[in-house]
Amino acid sequence: MKKNLLKQTTIAALLASTVLSFSPVAMGASSLDQSVNTVKSQLSKATTHYVNPSLGGKLAPSSALYPALNTMKKNYQSVRKSVASSKLSSSQKTAKLNELDAVYNEKISGGLVPYIDAYNYATKYLVPIMKNIQVAQERNDFATVEKEYHKLSYQLKGRTAILYRFSGKAARDLLLQEYKKPADAKRDELMVPVTIYMSLLEIKDFIADGKMTEAKAEFAEVEALLTRLPSATNNKFISALLDEVAKAKAALGETTTPPPTGGGDDTTQAQQQILNGKVSTFVTLLNSTQSEVATAAMTGNNSVTVTVKEDAVEADYASYLGEGFYTNFVKELGVTAVNGLAPLSLGAVAYVESLKPTGVNSLADMKGKTITIPVTVNNGSALNVNFSVTFK
Secondary structure, three states: OOHHHHHHHHHHHHHHHHHHHHOOHOOOOHHHHHHHHHHHHHHHOOOOOHHHHHHHHHHOOHHHHHHHHHHHHHHHHHHHHHOOOOOOOOOHHHHHHHHHHHHHHHOOOOOOHHHHHHHHHHHHHHHHHHHHHHHHOOOOOHHHHHHHHHHHHHHHHHHHHHOOOOHHHHHHHHHHHHHHHHHHHHHHHHHHHHHHHHHHHHHHHHHHOOOHHHHHHHHHHHHHHHHHHHOOOHHHHHHHHHHHHHHHHHHHHHOOOOOOOOOOHHHHHHHHHHHHHHHHHHHHHHHHHHHHOOOEEEEEOOOEEEEEOOOOOOOHHHOOOOHHHHHHHHHOOEEEEEOOEEEOOHHHHHHHHHOOOOOOOOOHHHHOOOEEEEEEEEEOEEEEEEEEEOOO
């Protein structure tokens, strides 16, 4: 606390010396030219009040900058008025006013003022939201975390452009490092937990309304997201969220009607229907991003046919199957294992690559061939299927 007070006192002292140098006495009255040049000189130093501290790794607080800003504005307006009322010719007045305005617009309007606005925005909006999230997480207050998460997302999406509008790279980078980057990281950290929490609320409502099919489908979405959660080790908030997921699963189990006699297949059929819907969504996504190389179509349970364009080149193989197909295949279908391996592990990727027929060097070479991938998906419970991809 004492160290911080000392720093603020030092900054205030430096600015006080600047304020004194701006006084009409210091400016002198020997000539209008001298007055104009003195104000231009002082205005040209306006950005140093926040740039210089940033070079030492410190952000100048806006409260310490207002005295200098107010004095500079006052002297600028005073000299500008003196020029306008002087006996100079019209062209001479215009020239001197343009000189003053150019420096003011660059250093004050484009530097000191937007820096103050940016600092005030960061401390008055981002800081309180981040603090509220921290407190809510410590209390496992999911409702408040969700509320503040949406506030933070709104700020980061539409309002943080203000942090980039002032000159001075060192100060701008430091402001972003101290305020925006932590906010970005917190938003990314909470994206999946908040999505899961919102789904749990929907599941609760579905169960209350007796809509068990919808509740199960929503819970399948929750389980598909669990692998994307941060580790619960030493993270009480994530651990508490997983407890809520377990409660939702228990509620579904307690209210689920047992399958008919000999009806063990009913559960599998329900899981297959959910998977079919996800495959349909996956195919739509694939075609919206990769249709210039090939088009895909769902051709039955756990089966997709890919029609390769005639002008497909060798590079399209890695682009389509690696970046376009496989990544979205894992994500959209909720794949939890490929041949028993973590789907994005090097082992799983190597296994899928080993399924490529001998002699295939391009996507065009895959025409007429089929590969079958043994996968595990989880749409409420684990389901093992052999997924076929046929090329034509």
